[in-house]
Amino acid sequence: MKQTAFITGATSGIGQATARLFAQNGIDVVITGRRQERLDALEEELSKLVKVTALNFDVRDRAAVFAAVDSLSDGWKNSINILVNNAGDAHGLASFQDADLDDFDAMIDGNVKGLLYVSKAVLPLLLKNGNGHIVNLGSIAGKQVYPKGNVYNASKFAVDAISQAMRMDLLQEGIKVTEIEPGLVETEFSLVRFKGDQEKSDETYAGLEALTAEDIADAIYYAISRPEHVQVAEMMVLPKAQASTRDYKRD
Numbered sequence: 001m002k003q004t005a006f007i008t009g010a011t012s013g014i015g016q017a018t019a020r021l022f023a024q025n026g027i028d029v030v031i032t033g034r035r036q037e038r039l040d041a042l043e044e045e046l047s048k049l050v051k052v053t054a055l056n057f058d059v060r061d062r063a064a065v066f067a068a069v070d071s072l073s074d075g076w077k078n079s080i081n082i083l084v085n086n087a088g089d090a091h092g093l094a095s096f097q098d099a100d101l102d103d104f105d106a107m108i109d110g111n112v113k114g115l116l117y118v119s120k121a122v123l124p125l126l127l128k129n130g131n132g133h134i135v136n137l138g139s140i141a142g143k144q145v146y147p148k149g150n151v152y153n154a155s156k157f158a159v160d161a162i163s164q165a166m167r168m169d170l171l172q173e174g175i176k177v178t179e180i181e182p183g184l185v186e187t188e189f190s191l192v193r194f195k196g197d198q199e200k201s202d203e204t205y206a207g208l209e210a211l212t213a214e215d216i217a218d219a220i221y222y223a224i225s226r227p228e229h230v231q232v233a234e235m236m237v238l239p240k241a242q243a244s245t246r247d248y249k250r251d
Contacts, residue, residue: 001131003224004028004051004079006122008059008114009087011038013187014137014220017213018084021221023049030076032068033087034058059087059114060106069121080125082224085115085136090152090193104151111155115162126175133176133224136163137216140183140236146245167233176231178223183238184248186210207250208241 005022009015011033019029019042028051033039039054046052053076057064088111091103115136126132141149142156163179170177190201216237223232241249 001081002028002079003082004030004076005082005084005224006030006032006080006118006125007084007086008032008118010042011035013189014182014185014213014216015084015086016042017217018086018220019046021214021217023052025221025225026050027082028052028079030055030072030080032057059118060109062113062117065114065117066121069118069125077125078129080122081129081132083119083122083126083132083134084220085118085134087114087118088137088155090189092195093148093193095148096150099150107151107155111152112158112162115159119166123175127173131174131228133178134166134170135178135180135220135223136166138163138179138181138234140181140238140242140245142181143236144245149245163234167231178220178232179234180216180219180223181234181236182211182216182219183236183242184208184210185213185216187213208248209239210241211237211239 005027007015007019007029010019010031019031022029023046029046030053031039031042032055034056036056039056043052043054055068057068059065089106091106092100119134136159138159139156141153142160145153160179163177167177184205186205190204191198194200219235219237223235226232
């Protein structure tokens with residue numbers, strides 16, 4: 001059966017790598033993100049392989065999410081059977097007492113509410129088209145709290161709980177739900193967390209070989225390419241040099 005995927009946060013990192021891998025394997029893609037120039041470049045690149053359309057919106061904006069999904073042509077609406085909820089960020093790394101409330105809002109709005117908005121907007125299409133699959137990007141941080149992780153941890157614990165609840169609620173509808181839980185992945189993640197401080201970002205990955213966005217895209221593709229009767233419920237993927245949120249082997 002022909003597959004079509006709706007991918008959030010496709011302008012960089014894991015989302016972009018997933019869109020590329022899907023396209024390389026013949027999966028049509030709806031790529032979404034906030035940076036129009038990056039969307040345009042990726043659309044041009046992938047359109048050489050598959051059908052592609054791009055939607056520019058912020059997952060934190062509920063009205064924009066629903067308007068963007070509604071703007072899709074009937075052809076796209078009638079073909080989407082995969083949703084990859086990838087968009088989300090960490091903001092700041094401070095003890096709870098010193099943390100910025102704006103950072104708290106950004107993480108809850110993007111990592112939790114954004115996932116909910118997109119899922120509610122796209123799910124009716126999956127239900128109508130049948131044999132749908134939702135992939136939520138969680139984190140090892142959604143299984144193990146670490147110092148100064150506080151609300152980022154909370155947002156990813158929420159993704160874990162939402163994913164489990166979705167799997168139960170959608171069981172009778174025939175929708176698969178997978179949660180992918182990466183460990184340390186070298187993307188723009190830390191640069192965003194440290195608000196553009198390249199030196200602090202580089203320290204996160206110093207002395208070890210972190211995962212790449214492509215490693216996690218491989219995990220996502222593995223999950224969505226299993227036989228119809230197989231559901232990958234959860235997959236935690238860590239670099240060899242990481243054992244937990246706090247345990248690393250650095251050179």
